[in-house]
Amino acid sequence: MIRLEETRPRRRPNLTPMIDVIFLLLVFFMLASRFGSDRALPLTFTGSGTAYSGPPRLVELAPSGLFLNGRNIAPQDIAAALAPLMQSPDDIVVLRARDGADLQSLVTLMDSLAAAGLFRLVLVE
Template sequence: MIDVVFLLLVFFMLAARFGMDVEIDLPLTAASEKPYQGPPRLVDIAPDTVRLNGAATPMDALLADLGTMMLSHDDAIILRARDGAQLQRVVSVMERLTDAGYETLVLVE
């Protein structure tokens, strides 16, 4: 009987932990104190391709396309590894972006 109670306790502890909501506050722009309203900047990193907002983009074109979407180099760029991309691939994309001067990179799961 004590084993069943212990298992139920562990189950409810884990279930309560997975049910937490996560809030992400986007940074405010410096010119106006409103939340960001510009185009999304989601970079999906796959083993062989990089996608910007869902469209396959070569790495050199990615930097140019991001430049048109950015108000400043402090704006957030969201990076997401997809389809089994290796960590080294993600790190190399992050290095290319930081070398280009982009300062705020957000890595999501």
């Protein structure tokens, strides 16, 4: 008599080891990656009665450029242009970002002013 081989049912693959490997990779990349560094912007709160003294020092950041008291100025010249208007490095500099100005330009401006020794920055709308 001829005997045919019985068809065995197909085995379903075991996914547990693969899920374990994916989980370990996920944990590894979560621990090894850097999601970003938060940075606080140092701004002075002047609502405590500090009086503004001296000539106007309004630095406006617009999409079209940088303005000091309404006059267009190059970003690298802002510290030199502010020097004659300052009585001391502790004087307040008022920053205003106009509509359309991006945040990175404002942070870059604040960094350049801090590099020039001007730390009392007030940000207004």
